[in-house]
Amino acid sequence: xxxxxxxxxRAAPVLACIxxxxxxxxxxxxxxxxxxPTAMEAIRAIPDILGDKESLINILASLRRMALGFAVAxxxxxxxxxxMGRSRSVAAFFNPLxxxxxxxxxxxxxxxxxxxxxxxxxxxxxxxxxGVSLPVIYHSFEGAKAVExxxxxxxxxxxxxxxxxxxRIVLPAALPEILTGCRTGLVLALxxxxxxxxxxxxxxxxxxxxxxxxxxxxxxxxAMIIIVGAMGICFDAIFxxxxxxxxxxxxxxxxxxxxxx
Amino acid sequence: xxxxxxxxxxxxxxxxLPEPASAIIEIDRVSQVFQTSARxxxxxxxxxxxxxxxxxxxxxxxxxxCGKSTLLYIVGGFVSPTSGAAKMKGQVITxxxxxxxxxxxxxxxxxxxTVLGNVMYGPRQQGVRAAEAEAQSRALIxxxxxxxxxxxYPKELSGGMKQRVALARTLAxxxxxxxxxxxFGALDAHTRTRLQNDLLNIWERDRKTVLFVTHSVxxxxxLSDKVVMMSKSPGRIRAVIDIDLPRPRRRTELLLDPRYQKxxxxxxxxxxxxxxxxxxx
Ligand SMILES: Nc1ncnc2c1ncn2[C@@H]1O[C@H](COP(=O)(O)OP(=O)(O)OP(=O)(O)O)[C@@H](O)[C@H]1O
Ligand SMILES: [Mg+2]
Numbered sequence: 431x432x433x434x435x436x437x438x439x440r441a442a443p444v445l446a447c448i449x450x451x452x453x454x455x456x457x458x459x460x461x462x463x464x465x466x467p468t469a470m471e472a473i474r475a476i477p478d479i480l481g482d483k484e485s486l487i488n489i490l491a492s493l494r495r496m497a498l499g500f501a502v503a504x505x506x507x508x509x510x511x512x513x514m515g516r517s518r519s520v521a522a523f524f525n526p527l528x529x530x531x532x533x534x535x536x537x538x539x540x541x542x543x544x545x546x547x548x549x550x551x552x553x554x555x556x557x558x559x560x561g562v563s564l565p566v567i568y569h570s571f572e573g574a575k576a577v578e579x580x581x582x583x584x585x586x587x588x589x590x591x592x593x594x595x596x597x598r599i600v601l602p603a604a605l606p607e608i609l610t611g612c613r614t615g616l617v618l619a620l621x622x623x624x625x626x627x628x629x630x631x632x633x634x635x636x637x638x639x640x641x642x643x644x645x646x647x648x649x650x651x652x653a654m655i656i657i658v659g660a661m662g663i664c665f666d667a668i669f670x671x672x673x674x675x676x677x678x679x680x681x682x683x684x685x686x687x688x689x690x691x
Numbered sequence: 692x693x694x695x696x697x698x699x700x701x702x703x704x705x706x707x708l709p710e711p712a713s714a715i716i717e718i719d720r721v722s723q724v725f726q727t728s729a730r731x732x733x734x735x736x737x738x739x740x741x742x743x744x745x746x747x748x749x750x751x752x753x754x755x756x757c758g759k760s761t762l763l764y765i766v767g768g769f770v771s772p773t774s775g776a777a778k779m780k781g782q783v784i785t786x787x788x789x790x791x792x793x794x795x796x797x798x799x800x801x802x803x804x805t806v807l808g809n810v811m812y813g814p815r816q817q818g819v820r821a822a823e824a825e826a827q828s829r830a831l832i833x834x835x836x837x838x839x840x841x842x843x844y845p846k847e848l849s850g851g852m853k854q855r856v857a858l859a860r861t862l863a864x865x866x867x868x869x870x871x872x873x874x875f876g877a878l879d880a881h882t883r884t885r886l887q888n889d890l891l892n893i894w895e896r897d898r899k900t901v902l903f904v905t906h907s908v909x910x911x912x913x914l915s916d917k918v919v920m921m922s923k924s925p926g927r928i929r930a931v932i933d934i935d936l937p938r939p940r941r942r943t944e945l946l947l948d949p950r951y952q953k954x955x956x957x958x959x960x961x962x963x964x965x966x967x968x969x970x971x972x
Pocket of ligand 2: 759760761872
């Protein structure tokens with residue numbers, strides 16, 4: 431049996447969603463604006479989109495780019511961040527570079543990248559890659575910097591080489607921090623995915639959304655917003671489960687009951 | 692153990708003459724200077740020479756900041772001295788190695804590994820087969836009194852238990868020398884006494900060489916064959932005192948032993964004198 435507190439905790443997200451939809455429904459009924467369909471209309475448009483082969487191909491193409499951009503970014507950013515955190519010279523080299531790139535909205539780089547690489551998959555994937563990289567590098571860097579020196583010394587005394595220490599001590603010790611960065615990166619991947627498709631139309635979930643907007647099919651626009659939002663929530667929830675499992679050893683004690691819920 | 696006499700700097704030991712069988716660690720005129728940002732260079736250790744015999748339990752005692760940890764790190768190979776050299780069995784120490792096992796005051800356990808995982812880490816790294824490493828590690832965990840906690844993560848353990856794991860983890864890869872930096876410093880008096888007894892039992896069983904840093908005069912006298920007293924600013928060796936108390940030692944008997952009491956009082960007097968000689972900042 432679940433305790434009342436646990437029940438509330440579980441029901442809270444569902445209640446929040448229902449509440450949001452209710453407010454939306456009422457607001458649109460009150461405002462009576464053509465470009466603001468009711469929640470019910472938007473929800474009714476969802477099966478049409480998901481049932482349409484063309485739309486599904488578009489959405490899957492988006493997800494493929496997102497997955498690729500995210501995966502490559504993580505695979506490159508984690509080692510780079512860890513190296514920066516443990517080597518002063520690597521940090522000295524890359525820090526200024528990243529400081530320049532950091533505040534630039536990655537989508538703003540798209541027109542330039544499009545000039546070089548065209549409007550195809552490569553450009554969009556590259557933008558997603560850039561969006562994901564920075565938070566992952568930053569968190570890996572901070573995580574690696576914070577690794578207790580005595581832990582590395584203990585490893586060295588056992589005979590671990592510097593490379594082994596990076597992989598077998600710095601990486602696991604920094605994992606909680608790294609995964610925090612990856613979680614931010616995942617949400618950013620979704621955001622940059624849509625933005626990139628807004629700038630370079632052609633295919634993708636963003637393409638459906640902005641085409642519908644051009645044609646005044648507002649129920650489709652809002653249905654797409656719901657679909658993209660739902661995808662974001664699902665990805666985040668799945669990732670959070672994986673993360674919690676991987677770093678159970680580091681969670682504070684009072685979180686234990688939550689992780690079993 | 693004797694303080695190594697100063698020699699001319701280019702004196703080279705003939706290769707054919709073996710070390711006296713008993714010397715395992717030689718610290719030869721080691722100085723350590725740290726560059727501090729604010730003030731001028733800070734001399735943490737000045738011209739330290741010390742020989743440690745194989746199988747001896749040697750404590751280093753001194754005021755906070757006199758360089759005890761730094762000296763231990765130099766022997767561990769984690770820090771290289773500004774001048775002079777530390778040698779292990781005649782070889783100049785240039786880096787860490789499994790022949791010298793540190794136990795840090797901060798525990799420095801691997802938090803993502805269980806108790807068993809931590810203790811097995813060294814043997815596995817050394818290429819011991821998993822099953823064998825596990826059996827040895829389980830025995831060690833039992834020896835340090837943590838049977839039943841094999842699958843606990845470090846965050847689930849108390850300070851005293853963590854310190855036991857740290858000791859077991861280091862013992863697991865069979866270092867010839869144990870380097871212990873105030874291992875019981877953070878523990879309450881009761882746990883501290885228990886761990887001291889346990890450490891003595893373990894040590895009396897296999898007589899590893901131990902270099903043991905501590906703040907506590909009682910602890911040093913109770914455990915050691917020799918006590919090295921250091922003074923501060925710059926860190927120097929003030930005296931090396933032989934503790935000729937019989938073994939095996941029992942705490943309750945020792946506390947009533949006038950020889951034990953005399954050692955403790957003598958050492959405390961020496962510290963008082965140095966306090967009067969000048970304020971140690
Ligand atoms: N990495 C470092 N950089 C600069 N100064 C240092 C460094 N490590 C140690 N010192 C200085 O060297 C001196 C000796 O430090 P050390 O940690 O060896 O002292 P200690 O005897 O172990 O003290 P405690 O008993 O408090 O642990 C101190 O004055 C300290 O400030
Ligand atoms: Mg110290």
